[in-house]
Amino acid sequence: MSHESTYVPKSALAKWFESRLPIAGMVHSSFIAYPVPRNLNYFWTFGAILSFMLIAQIVTGVFLAMHYVSDSKLAFESVESIMRDVNYGWLLRYLHANGASMFFIAVYIHIFRGMYYGSYKAPREILWILGVVIFVLMMATAFMGYVLPWGQMSFWGATVITNLFSAIPVVGDTIVSLLWGGYSVGNPTLNRFFALHYLLPFMIAGVVGLHVWALHVVGQNNPAGIPIKTAKDAVPFTPYATIKDLFATVLFMMFFAWFVFYLPNYLGHSDNYIPADPAVTPAHIVPEWYFLPFYAILRAIPDKLGGVLAMGGAIVVLAFLPWLDTSRVRSAAYRPLYRQFFWIFVIVCLLLGWLGAKPAEGGYVIASQICTALYFAYFLVVLPLLGLFETPKPLPTSILESVTKAKGGSGIPAGAAAAPSTKG
Template sequence: MSFTWAKPYEPKTGVGKWFDERLPVPRLVWNSLGGGYEVPKNINYFWNFGVLAGVALVIQIATGIVLAMHYAAHTDVAFASVEHIMRDVNWGWLLRYMHANGASFFFIVVYIHIARGLWYGSYKAPRELVWMLGLVIFLLMMATAFMGYVLPWGQMSFWGATVITNLFSAIPVVGDTIVTFLLGGFAVDNATLNRFFSLHFLLPFVIAGVTILKIWSLHIPGSNNPTGVEVKGPADTIPFHPYFTAKDTFGLGVFLIILAIFIFFMPNALGHPDNYIEANALSTPAHIVPEWYFWPFYAILRAFTVDFILPAKLWGVIAMFASILLMFFLPWLDRSPVKSMKYRPTMKLWTLVLLVDVLVLAWCGGAPAEEPYVRISQIASIYYFAHFLIILPIVSKSETPLPLPNSIAEAVLKGKESTGAPAGIKDTGTAAAPQPAE
């Protein structure tokens, strides 16, 4: 018996029909995010984080637009304008704390989203482009967050911008030119603040555009699922709405509650106290660190301490960017036909080691550039690259995966006969038309 649970879009009113014939936006939304879009019936709460990332982006854009109305991008008054927002603008303190903590939560959601993709093999065919567009979004997020961190014009803002932009001077021949172009001069100053403010305002809209492309590319092959088995028929899917919109709404509620706890009870827990001191080019902080979500990459950058053919500083810059660019090649580095780590016992263990390794890098990145943190970050950096370039290719060819279920429905129902109906709903559909004998 064959059943299709997705409902076609049907306008209910005359105005709706008129609008649908001329600009079918409601139909597009229904077929993309509503009852007309079918998803695997076994996707779990880790699939909430794509929606949560979209909500976090909306929060950042909405609060950022209002904050920009009161912010002054000039070195003489930037710090004071932020204090003005906090003290004098109606609900300004709430907007600023929503924006600052929202950035951290955006990265938390995206990191979990990336981890889910690694665990369930969402980077494999036919979803390679979905994975790559997600990495493009991640790179744009990093650029946006870095430039946004400079805007409050505190001590860590100023010195963080100074240290990070000067890294590009390690690039042979064109390095100094790139630094001058980024800064708008020879040092972090008013031109730098203006450039960073303009790009920080612009890039979230670029992220939104790439997000639309990512959603579009996802709807062609459809969502992955915890088994990694592709959809084989209507019995494997249910409509996105109302089943997974309800699930996403629950996840969104939990996300907003935790975000609210940080905003109202510990708004500065994820920031650095030195950023409440106005920028001073004559006073260097004892320990310069970027925001916490950059710590793993900062640890990789600082892991290179010896000149070998190239300067150590240049090796650090190359390794830092390579640690992200490397993930673009994951679909070809991992040659296993099985997607999900649930059925790859050997690679599952190595992936858990990678998770611990990234956490160790984050710990080292937030610590002072001294022993034993430098030595630990060197060991952790070696494993990070070895995981993707050596361990993953070898294990993906040599390991023996566990038997896969024949279908998603079989995995969900544990071998019971599947009718394609959501669990707990009685099948009242009609049988499919008889097929001609072969």
């Protein structure tokens, strides 16, 4: 399917501008006439939801930065001042703090959707790797942002996590010193984290641009996991995908607003409303909920270096998923055995998240070790072998056929067949 622009400027000014900077043509070809598979379900709307959340986080973050003071003696008070003295400061802070959780909820659904439908398979390897890079940048941004309120959990979370780098041979202590800006977590650390927390979202936006570019080069995957072959397999991005994206984003905003207005502190930790005190260690140091699965993997390994390598490996292994999965069939809809292993993997991830919030003692540690072994076995054992032995179901010959079989009709939206030129 061709992706060339069919945009034709109407006015003389539009023609003059388009001949010098073809922004309108690029927008038209990428977000209006761009052909998308006609069988996309609502799991494909999370890309738009994530774009909305990124913009919301950047906008609220910029306004919060206008009032925040990155000084270890004043940071906690400045956050309280934002809540009490700044007009709608409480709203900005709750939107930003809960927005981080909403961002991770959406990105985890986005990742699991990609894994279920095989969106990482050729020719989408670079697209998938860019997604993993975005995920890593998100984690770094969220961790540094959690430190900024300079409460008890912020301070001790920063102390525990930054200390992990000391386990790296040769360069570990140097990395820790660079992060701290001294010999312990303190004012230089806070200044570094504030600067990086402000910078990284713009880096994320840049990588998201590459991610969208790569998506438009190779085209979208779909629930059937088969490519667009004819004009009837696709519909224009606008209005079919845009209306669905808008509807899903509005529903997600309602879910987001429920936390902001009714449960603003539910996803946080009460200890962060206590000013940071280096002399008092919290009884149970835990990161934010979206880090808990990886925190459980870290604590499952008794050796410090081994734990750091396992935690890092749990993220890095995602980037190699296109080559670890040996099956030629993309979608789990046609892979009955893979589908069972996938849901077991999802349960394991949820269990790791639960275990990460528990004390590192007794049966919790043993359960974490079992789940960690199952997590890596999924990538390193199950996926490579499953593709060799699994017998998938017969694939439909086209996307249109998959739609008509599912709906028992033509599956053609009214007016879609009358606009073949918009699909290339």
